[in-house]
Amino acid sequence: MQFKSEVIVHGVKESKGTIEGRDFSSTTFHCEVDLAENSAGRSIGRATRPFKLGDAKEFDKWAHLGESLPLKAIATFEMAAAAQDGTKMVLVDIRPVDMAKPASKAGAV
Template identity: 45%
Template sequence: MQFKSQIVVLGAKASKGEFNGRPFDSTTVYYQADLQDGENFAGQVGAEIKWGTSFNFEKIKNQKYPFMADVVMEQVSNGKTTVTIIKELTAVAQK
């Protein structure tokens, strides 16, 4: 299931290499998220979400952080757990 949203991107990190003979290649985007409602919760936190390979990091590494972005996200599952990933991310022009 895909859906569109707008997020505040706080930072990003590329990871590429090999660990124990297995290759890895990903981009992690850190974004602003609201804490859940509750008596012991208040404010916002930085959360993380995956965005494909390290190639995507190159698209946003020179942005001025934090920045607003339009995103297309998708919920995917392996049959046991469900995660949300970014399919597309486009920085919103600053005014």
């Protein structure tokens, strides 16, 4: 099942190279999430969680926004069942919310 959610992106990281003869290429988005309580104790506030999306080319679409971080974005997630009654969320698309301010109309009252 896919769903959209407004998120706050705190960072975007490109990873590209070769390790032991194997090429790798990815982009990781660090998005703000609520801290959840668990059996080990209480929690309050928010943290960031990494979500990978695509290859290193995805970073190029965001590089010009570095000075604007953190910023709001619309993320599309795929949610699926995971092991031991858990849920897995995978980022399948993310786009910055239009940050352009509306142009003022001449003569507007």
